[in-house]
Amino acid sequence: MTAETLHTDVAIIGAGPAGLLLSHLLAAQGVESVVVENRSREYVGARIRAGILEQSSVDLLTDVGLGERLAREGDQHRGIHLQFPQERHHLDFVDLIGRSVWVYGQTEVTADLVAARDADEQRFFYSISDTRLHDIDSDHPSVTFTDADGSPYRLTADAIAGCDGSFGPSRSAIPGGATWEKTYPYAWFGILADVAPSTDELIYAWHPNGFALHSMRSDTVSRLYLQVEPGTDPASWSDDRIWDELATRLGHGQDGWELTAGPITDKSVLPMRSYVHAPMQRGRLFLAGDAAHIVPPTGAKGLNLAIADVALLAPALGDLVRKNDARLADAYSETALRRVWRCTHFSWWMTTMLHRSGDPFEEQLQLSQLRWVTSSEAGATGLAENYAGLPFEV
Numbered sequence: 138m139t140a141e142t143l144h145t146d147v148a149i150i151g152a153g154p155a156g157l158l159l160s161h162l163l164a165a166q167g168v169e170s171v172v173v174e175n176r177s178r179e180y181v182g183a184r185i186r187a188g189i190l191e192q193s194s195v196d197l198l199t200d201v202g203l204g205e206r207l208a209r210e211g212d213q214h215r216g217i218h219l220q221f222p223q224e225r226h227h228l229d230f231v232d233l234i235g236r237s238v239w240v241y242g243q244t245e246v247t248a249d250l251v252a253a254r255d256a257d258e259q260r261f262f263y264s265i266s267d268t269r270l271h272d273i274d275s276d277h278p279s280v281t282f283t284d285a286d287g288s289p290y291r292l293t294a295d296a297i298a299g300c301d302g303s304f305g306p307s308r309s310a311i312p313g314g315a316t317w318e319k320t321y322p323y324a325w326f327g328i329l330a331d332v333a334p335s336t337d338e339l340i341y342a343w344h345p346n347g348f349a350l351h352s353m354r355s356d357t358v359s360r361l362y363l364q365v366e367p368g369t370d371p372a373s374w375s376d377d378r379i380w381d382e383l384a385t386r387l388g389h390g391q392d393g394w395e396l397t398a399g400p401i402t403d404k405s406v407l408p409m410r411s412y413v414h415a416p417m418q419r420g421r422l423f424l425a426g427d428a429a430h431i432v433p434p435t436g437a438k439g440l441n442l443a444i445a446d447v448a449l450l451a452p453a454l455g456d457l458v459r460k461n462d463a464r465l466a467d468a469y470s471e472t473a474l475r476r477v478w479r480c481t482h483f484s485w486w487m488t489t490m491l492h493r494s495g496d497p498f499e500e501q502l503q504l505s506q507l508r509w510v511t512s513s514e515a516g517a518t519g520l521a522e523n524y525a526g527l528p529f530e531v
């Protein structure tokens with residue numbers, strides 16, 4: 138069958154937050170895009186992932202008309218609680234650095250983006266297969282794929298944005314790049330529960346049994362995590378065992394604090410790794426989000442970093458496509474990688490400070506670091522600046 142050929146300004150591979158936001162920001166500059174995605178629209182909309190937005194992400198989403206439901210339903214937090222045995226400390230980011238964070242799930246961000254793109258008649262292809270990139274070193278790159286009905290397409294464009302996450306084909310279309318990778322010897326067991334959060338703001342807890350995190354999605358839905366062995370089967374933990382372990386690690390009963398259990402609606406185990414690919418651009422192919430870098434979840438950077446990449450990439454592609462001006466496009470990789478490495482360091486630092494490694498020497502270093510971060514204004518300010526996110530460099 139001959140492929141049908143389509144042309145657009147920017148071919149976007151992946152309808153995750155990076156791809157969707159990029160199409161939105163490009164449209165605001167009058168740049169057309171087509172988004173191609175190998176999963177179904179329903180699958181992409183239902184994925185449970187990140188939960189925390191930095192101040193810069195909220196500011197950007199608000200500036201581009203995506204802040205209405207976020208302002209109504211998002212929950213602004215002044216900071217986080219950091220806990221280690223017998224001690225719980227609140228770090229107030231607003232007092233420390235005048236910035237805060239919002240609880241607003243990736244599922245909600247994605248739903249708002251899809252609604253805005255639909256209202257703008259954005260062209261999407263969902264449930265595609267056999268996505269391939271071609272001629273990225275020329276001025277006429279293209280993406281070929283097979284649509285949901287089995288019809289082949291060739292999408293030609295002035296540029297391709299590889300927003301296809303950690304398993305997509307874009308990253309490997311940049312041969313000869315450098316990669317840095319670290320795998321951690323632990324994983325997170327995440328649950329979603331239909332119960333009001335037992336805390337006003339997130340609790341990150343160091344415990345001899347392992348790390349625990351109490352997060353949330355709304356006044357009636359809690360999201361909690363436990364450090365477990367990689368490869369743990371979620372079905373091997375009963376609901377009672379999960380709640381008992383969360384209660385132990387989060388300090389149920391200490392100073393009268395109680396963890397309220399409730400029906401668990403989702404269980405999953407997430408592997409943890411740090412990964413950076415450089416450069417993030419080659420010819421007319423630009424990588425954004427998880428396609429170029431992965432961070433472990435501690436510190437909630439993954440989604441925010443994807444948003445930060447796109448905040449740089451959209452004006453760069455706008456200039457390239459509309460004015461044939463490649464200056465921002467040529468600088469994109471180097472500029473983006475500065476923030477990527479800052480967030481990579483912060484996520485690694487939070488991860489290694491809070492997770493049980495089994496090494497008694499490291500345990501003492503962790504506790505010393507936690508005491509310093511929670512008692513020194515300099516220590517607390519460093520954490521706050523990184524967690525609430527540095528302003529975008531645009």
Ligand code: FAD
Nearest residue numbers: 151153154155175186187268301302305426427437439440
């Ligand atoms: P993605 O959201 O991965 O989007 C990439 C898209 O590309 C996907 O829709 C994928 O289906 C599509 N795609 C892949 N291959 C192809 C192809 N061949 N053709 C077309 N399309 C393709 N971050 C946090 O900050 N906190 C968290 O709690 C957290 N939890 C997470 C839980 C899980 C299970 C995972 C996987 C990630 C989690 N993250 C978390 C990370 C965060 O979700 C990501 O950093 C964020 O989704 C990055 O957005 P993205 O658009 O770059 O990539």
Ligand code: DHB
Nearest residue numbers: 187188352434435436437
């Ligand atoms: C959530 C995830 C994180 O990785 C984190 O550091 C904080 C919150 C969450 O899913 O709510």
